[in-house]
Amino acid sequence: MNSPHSSMASVEAxxxxxxxxxxxxxxxxxxxxxxxxxxxxxxxxxxxxxxAFAVIVLGAWEYGADRWFDSFFFSTxxxxxxxxxxxxxxPGFYWDLWVTSFEMGLGFAIGAGGGIVLGVLLARWAYVxxxxxxxxxxxxxxxxxxxxxxxxxxxxxxxxxxxxLGATLVFFITFFNTLAxxxxxxxxLCDIARVMQATEWQIFMKxxxxxxxxxxxxxxxxxxxxALVGVILGEFLVSSQGLGFRLNTYSTNYNIxxxxxxxxxxxxxxxxxxxxxxAIEARALRWRPKSAAEPVAQS
Amino acid sequence: MLQxxxxxxxxxxxxVPVVAxxxxxxxxxxxxxxxxxxxxxxxxxxxxxxxxxxxxxxxGRIRIAGRDIAGTDRAVGFITQQxxxxxxxxxxxNVALALELAGVGAAERRREAGRWIERVGLAGFxxxxxxxxxxxxxxxxxxxxxxxxxxxxxxxxxxxGPLDAQTRLSLQALLLSIWETxxxxxxxxxxxxxxxxxxxxxxxxxxxxxxRIVRADRVEIRRPRDIFYMHDxxxxxxxxxxxxxxxxxxxxxxxxxxx
Numbered sequence: 001m002n003s004p005h006s007s008m009a010s011v012e013a014x015x016x017x018x019x020x021x022x023x024x025x026x027x028x029x030x031x032x033x034x035x036x037x038x039x040x041x042x043x044x045x046x047x048x049x050x051x052a053f054a055v056i057v058l059g060a061w062e063y064g065a066d067r068w069f070d071s072f073f074f075s076t077x078x079x080x081x082x083x084x085x086x087x088x089x090x091p092g093f094y095w096d097l098w099v100t101s102f103e104m105g106l107g108f109a110i111g112a113g114g115g116i117v118l119g120v121l122l123a124r125w126a127y128v129x130x131x132x133x134x135x136x137x138x139x140x141x142x143x144x145x146x147x148x149x150x151x152x153x154x155x156x157x158x159x160x161x162x163x164x165l166g167a168t169l170v171f172f173i174t175f176f177n178t179l180a181x182x183x184x185x186x187x188x189l190c191d192i193a194r195v196m197q198a199t200e201w202q203i204f205m206k207x208x209x210x211x212x213x214x215x216x217x218x219x220x221x222x223x224x225x226x227a228l229v230g231v232i233l234g235e236f237l238v239s240s241q242g243l244g245f246r247l248n249t250y251s252t253n254y255n256i257x258x259x260x261x262x263x264x265x266x267x268x269x270x271x272x273x274x275x276x277x278x279a280i281e282a283r284a285l286r287w288r289p290k291s292a293a294e295p296v297a298q299s
Numbered sequence: 300m301l302q303x304x305x306x307x308x309x310x311x312x313x314x315v316p317v318v319a320x321x322x323x324x325x326x327x328x329x330x331x332x333x334x335x336x337x338x339x340x341x342x343x344x345x346x347x348x349x350x351x352x353x354x355x356x357x358x359g360r361i362r363i364a365g366r367d368i369a370g371t372d373r374a375v376g377f378i379t380q381q382x383x384x385x386x387x388x389x390x391x392x393n394v395a396l397a398l399e400l401a402g403v404g405a406a407e408r409r410r411e412a413g414r415w416i417e418r419v420g421l422a423g424f425x426x427x428x429x430x431x432x433x434x435x436x437x438x439x440x441x442x443x444x445x446x447x448x449x450x451x452x453x454x455x456x457x458x459x460g461p462l463d464a465q466t467r468l469s470l471q472a473l474l475l476s477i478w479e480t481x482x483x484x485x486x487x488x489x490x491x492x493x494x495x496x497x498x499x500x501x502x503x504x505x506x507x508x509x510x511r512i513v514r515a516d517r518v519e520i521r522r523p524r525d526i527f528y529m530h531d532x533x534x535x536x537x538x539x540x541x542x543x544x545x546x547x548x549x550x551x552x553x554x555x556x557x558x
Contacts, residue, residue, distance in 0.1 A: 188383050191353055195377045196397040196448065206400070210387045287387040289430040 075257040083261035093246070097269075100231055100243040103159050107166025108227035112220055115171045119178025124204075129179070140176075144168045145233060152238050162234030162242070169226035174219045181215025182208055214285055221277045225270055232266070301327040301350070301452050301484055306359035308345055319345045321509035323359070327501075329451075330482040334495035335503050336542070338549050342510030343488040347454045350486070351377040363452055376450035380457040382441040384429040390440055391416060391425040397448040415443040419473060435466035439473070446477065455487040459494065471498060472526040479523055492546065496538055497526055504542060507549050514545065 035042040058077045065071035071079075087093040122129035148165055155161035185208045193203050235244025243262060250258030306323040309316050319342040327333050335343050349356045352371035361368045363375070384393045391412045392399075398408035416425055419439045429437055438458060445453060459467045471494060478485060489495050495502045496518055503515045519534050529535055 186383075188379065188381060189385060192377075192379070192383050193396070193400065194353065195351055195371050195375070196400050197371060197373055198400045202400055206396075207385070210385070213387070285387075287389075287428045287430075 072254070073256060075260050079257045080260045080264060083257045084264055087261055087265060093265075096241055096243050096246045097265075099159070099241045100228075100235065101269075103162040103231045103234075103242065104166055104227045106159075107163040107231060108170050108224060110163065111167035111170025111227065112174045112223060114167070115174030115176075115219070115223075116178045116216060119175045120182060120209075123179050123182030136172075136175075140172045144230075148233055148237055151234070157238040157240075162231045162239070165234045166227040166230030169230045170223040173223035173226065174216070177215045177219030178212065181212030184215070185211040214288065217281045217284055221274070221281060224273055224277060228266070228270060300329050300364055301325075301486065302360075302362040302365075303346075303350070304360050304362070306346070306349060306361070307357045308342065308349060308354075309357045318509040320349075320356075321511050323510065323512055325503060325512060325515075327452075327484055327486060329364075329484055332478060332485045332487065332498060332500045333503055334487045334489055334499040334501075335505060336489060336492060336495045336546065337505030337510065337513075338507045338546070339490060341505045341507050341549075343490075343505060344456050346510070347377065347456050347486065347488055350452070350454055351375055353377075374451045376445035376448070376453045378442055378445050378453065378455045378458050380460050382429070382434075382437040384437055384440055384444075386429050389426050389428060390421065390432065393429070393440055394444045394447060396444055401448065411447060415447050416440075418477070419443055435462055435470065438462060438466075438470060442470075442474065446481070449481075450483065452484045452486070455485065457489055458487075460489075467494070468526060474498070475522075475524060475526060492539060492542055493530065496535055496542070497524070497529055502538070502542060504545055504549075513549070516542065 035045075037045050039045075061074070062076050062078060065074070065076040122132070144165070147168065148161075151161045151164055155164055189207050189211065190203050193207050198206065231242070232244040232247070235242040236248050239245045243266060247259055247262040247266075250256075250262065303323055303325040306320055307318070308320040309318050323346060325333075335346070337343050345354075348354050350361055350368070352368055352375065355369075363372070368375070384390075385396070388396070391409060394415055395403075395408040395412035398411060403411075413425065416422060419442070421436060421439060424432060424436065429440075432440070438461075442455075442458060459470055462470065475498060487495075487498060499518050501515055501517050504513045505511065506513050516538060518538060520529060520532060
């Protein structure tokens with residue numbers, strides 16, 4: 001048994017020593033030479049430059065008001081800021097915010113849900129996908145904003161016309177991405193599951209859907225702002241409530257400060273939603289390599 | 300026992316139909332380790348795909364323990380050259396996949412997968428995603444996710460092909476040590492003659508396309524074997540030379556027929 005040519009231990013010993021090397025601990029941060037000021041990696045300089053940029057632009061706007069241009073048309077940053085504060089203590093603003101958020105959420109849910117479901121179905125049903133292809137392309141080519149007046153005729157002036165407008169904008173983005181995502185699933189992975197006796201349903205749930213998840217999540221992220229666009233546009237045309245209505249009321253009364261304040265608040269709303277979807281995406285896709293530079297465990 | 304009888308496979312997709320395999324007969328005893336060598340494109344991998352049930356043969360039959368195989372089968376495991384781990388699953392969930400598909404409870408399949416992971420020296424990496432592992436580690440995971448559900452026949456398609464020489468050697472040793480306790484029936488495709496002889500009870504040589512079986516030689520080296528030192532054994536050298544002449548003739552014929 002002690003002969004290296006016959007013992008099991010001798011077969012295993014070099015193996016385990018060769019294979020079990022633990023991943024090296026992450027390299028301790030080393031003191032590096034300071035980055036040049038205009039290096040794109042110099043975070044400190046970037047932040048200082050950004051703040052300086054914002055101060056210069058906003059400062060010029062504030063200073064130039066009624067000197068270089070008429071503040072009636074362009075308002076000023078301080079006036080807008082004051083109006084934002086007034087909006088934030090106005091219960092009416094919160095009602096409009098709720099109405100718009102509700103329409104947007106519902107429109108997004110219907111559009112994205114429908115897009116994902118139809119994308120999955122057509123990816124699995126090649127004949128119908130091919131048959132419908134020109135029609136889907138034709139529908140996609142309609143500038144859906146142009147449907148807005150008709151939507152109001154069809155759905156009335158209530159919230160459903162806004163919801164539908166948002167949904168049509170979202171739908172095609174998620175639909176085409178889901179279709180492409182399911183179609184790009186690696187067949188070899190499906191075969192692995194098939195050899196392990198997976199049912200078609202298991203292959204779909206455990207291989208296709210997770211594999212397409214990055215496509216689907218990306219489309220969800222891209223399409224979210226379009227839900228807001230659709231809803232605001234619908235509110236512009238006919239409505240008696242919502243942020244679009246509020247904005248429209250201010251601008252038709254030549255209250256540029258008020259309109260600018262609402263635009264600013266819409267921007268903040270969208271930034272917050274994007275931050276949330278980014279966080280969801282990062283969590284759901286944490287299995288993806290963050291960058292090529294990420295260390296790989298060595299064996 | 301795995302019986303392959305009169306297998307023919309023709310691919311008719313292109314301009315001219317291509318015959319990949321012609322009249323292939325091969326019987327592998329239960330618990331036997333057979334390696335399959337041959338020139339590139341001789342249909343070695345096609346044969347494995349047919350046995351796995353992922354594609355049907357144009358004619359002929361495949362039987363396991365006397366039972367005809369139609370489609371994929373619980374008794375047949377297939378280890379591919381590319382590791383094909385699911386990138387969105389952690390190591391332990393990749394290894395446990397077959398048990399999950401079979402409806403084994405979470406705690407039990409994790410326990411079982413954990414045992415296998417430890418056995419191949421990957422303990423500590425259970426929660427790592429495939430992109431965080433090296434090629435050798437991924438290939439070890441690829442192997443044990445098939446071993447975990449104990450198919451009686453295991454097909455291996457150049458599983459060590461993409462690895463560097465040292466990793467290859469250590470994985471060959473690992474595979475042998477596991478197989479010597481498991482004794483499943485193995486059909487292992489490789490283009491590396493050294494690997495073919497080192498692992499096998501029997502080395503089967505295939506001809507250039509259309510793939511036919513040219514000869515089968517028993518490897519008279521007793522087990523357990525020491526992968527790291529067996530290449531100097533006279534039995535090894537003798538068989539290597541014999542097979543190399545045969546293989547070279549096949550390669551030569553291939554060269555002439557295509558030029």
